[in-house]
Amino acid sequence: MGKEIQVLRPAPDPGRSQMYNDNALKIGFFGANCSSGRAVTLVSERWTGSWQDNLELACLADEAGIDFLLPIARWKAYGPRGDYQAATLETITWATGLLATTRRITVFGTVHAPLFNPIMAAKQMVTADHIGDGRFGLNVVVGWNEGEFEMFGVRQRDHEARYQYAQEWLDAVKLIWSERENFDFAGEFLTHKGIRAHPKPVGRSRPLIMNAGASPTGRAFAVRNCDAFFTNVMGLSIAQQSVAVRDAKAEARTYDRELEVFTVGVVTCRPTVKEAEDYYHYATEEHADWTSVDEILAAKNITASQMAADKFQKLRRQQANGMGGLPLVGDPDAVAGQLAQLAEAGLRGIGISFVNYRDELPYFCDEVLPRLKRLGLREHG
Numbered sequence: 001m002g003k004e005i006q007v008l009r010p011a012p013d014p015g016r017s018q019m020y021n022d023n024a025l026k027i028g029f030f031g032a033n034c035s036s037g038r039a040v041t042l043v044s045e046r047w048t049g050s051w052q053d054n055l056e057l058a059c060l061a062d063e064a065g066i067d068f069l070l071p072i073a074r075w076k077a078y079g080p081r082g083d084y085q086a087a088t089l090e091t092i093t094w095a096t097g098l099l100a101t102t103r104r105i106t107v108f109g110t111v112h113a114p115l116f117n118p119i120m121a122a123k124q125m126v127t128a129d130h131i132g133d134g135r136f137g138l139n140v141v142v143g144w145n146e147g148e149f150e151m152f153g154v155r156q157r158d159h160e161a162r163y164q165y166a167q168e169w170l171d172a173v174k175l176i177w178s179e180r181e182n183f184d185f186a187g188e189f190l191t192h193k194g195i196r197a198h199p200k201p202v203g204r205s206r207p208l209i210m211n212a213g214a215s216p217t218g219r220a221f222a223v224r225n226c227d228a229f230f231t232n233v234m235g236l237s238i239a240q241q242s243v244a245v246r247d248a249k250a251e252a253r254t255y256d257r258e259l260e261v262f263t264v265g266v267v268t269c270r271p272t273v274k275e276a277e278d279y280y281h282y283a284t285e286e287h288a289d290w291t292s293v294d295e296i297l298a299a300k301n302i303t304a305s306q307m308a309a310d311k312f313q314k315l316r317r318q319q320a321n322g323m324g325g326l327p328l329v330g331d332p333d334a335v336a337g338q339l340a341q342l343a344e345a346g347l348r349g350i351g352i353s354f355v356n357y358r359d360e361l362p363y364f365c366d367e368v369l370p371r372l373k374r375l376g377l378r379e380h381g
C-alpha cells in the first residue's frame with residue numbers, strides 16, 4: 001500500500017476547469033456548512049449555517065467567480081453545552097445540493113475516511129460529480145475528535161494507523177472510480193468482493209483530491225496520494241511558507257505527482273484598517289465563545305495546566321479566530337496584500353471564512369478580487 005495506483009488522472013476537462021483555471025491564487029469559502037462557520041463567537045450576526053443561507057451564499061459565490069466551496073466534516077457540537085457548530089450539514093449531500101444549483105464553482109465534500117464505507121462514499125461522490133457535471137472535489141480527512149468517533153461507535157486508531165487505513169480507503173475509492181471491472185479488494189483493513197461501480201466520474205477523469213492534515217504523516221499522505229494539501233501556515237514567516245511549499249511539491253514530484261498547497265484564512269475586511277481591527281476585536285475577543293474555545297482545546301488535550309499562561313492565552317485567541325486560521329484583517333489593500341504574499345510563497349489557494357459569509361461576501365468580492373486581478377493573481381475582478 002502507499003503506491004500510487006494507476007487510474008485516470010484528473011484532467012482539465014470543462015467541468016473541472018474552475019480548479020484548473022488561470023487564477024494563480026484560488027479562493028474558496030471554507031466552513032459554511034456549519035452554524036457559526038469557523039468563528040468561535042457569540043455575536044448575533046454569526047453564521048446560521050442553514051440550508052437557505054448556504055444556497056444563497058453558493059449562488060452569489062458562483063456569480064462572483066469564487067473558485068470553490070469547502071465544507072467542514074463535523075458531526076456534532078463541541079462540549080456538553082454544545083453551542084458552537086451545533087448544526088452541521090453533512091458534506092456530500094450538502095455539496096450535491098449546491099452542485100445542482102450552481103454553474104461553475106467547484107464544491108468539495110470533506111469525508112472522514114474511517115466513518116464511510118468506501119464503496120458507499122465512492123458512489124455518493126460520483127453521483128455528486130454527475131449532478132455537478134464534473135465539479136465535485138474530495139477533501140479526505142482522518143479525523144481526530146474522540147466524541148465523534150464514540151457517537152459513531154467507531155474506534156479511533158492510533159495516529160499512524162489512521163493514515164494507513166486512509167491509504168487503503170483512498171486506494172479503494174480510486175480503483176472504484178477507475179475503469180477496472182468486477183474486481184476484489186483485499187487489504188489489511190478492507191475486504192470487498194466483486195466490485196462493480198457505474199457510472200464513473202465525469203469526463204474519464206476523477207475528482208480533484210485534497211487532504212487536510214497537519215502532522216508529517218498527514219503531509220506525507222497528501223504528497224503520495226493527493227492533488228492538493230490543505231494545511232495551516234499560521235506562525236510561519238513568508239520565507240518558511242515558501243520552503244514548506246517548495247519541499248512538499250518537490251517531494252510529490254519524486255512520486256511523479258504534481259501537488260498544490262492550499263491554506264486556511266479568516267478575513268475581516270472593512271473600508272479602513274481601524275474598522276476592521278475594531279470588528280475583529282468585537283467579534284473575536286470581546287464576544288468570543290470562550291467556553292467553546294476551551295472545550296475545543298480540551299478535546300485536543302490542550303489545557304492551562306500544561307503550559308505558560310501567555311502561551312495558553314495565545315492559543316485560545318488563535319482558536320477563537322476561525323479555529324486557528326491565518327487572520328487577514330484590514331482594509332481591501334491590506335487584505336489583498338496579505339493574500340498576494342501567500343501566492344508569492346507558492347501557495348495555490350486559500351479557503352477563507354467570515355463571521356457572516358453572506359453579509360461579508362459582497363464587499364470582499366467588490367473590493368478585494370479586483371485588487372488581486374490588478375496584482376495579476378486572478379483572471380477576473
Ligand SMILES: Cc1cc2nc3c(=O)[nH]c(=O)nc-3n(C[C@H](O)[C@H](O)[C@H](O)COP(=O)(O)O)c2cc1C
Pocket residue numbers: 071072073074110141142143144145212213214215216217218219230231232263264
Ligand atoms: C486546514 C485543515 C482542515 C481540516 N478540516 C477538518 C474537518 O473538516 N473535519 C475534521 O474532522 N478534521 C479536519 N481537520 C483535521 C484533520 O483531519 C487531522 O485530523 C488533523 O489536522 C490532525 O492532523 P494530522 O492527523 O496530520 O496530525 C482539518 C485539518 C486542517 C489542517
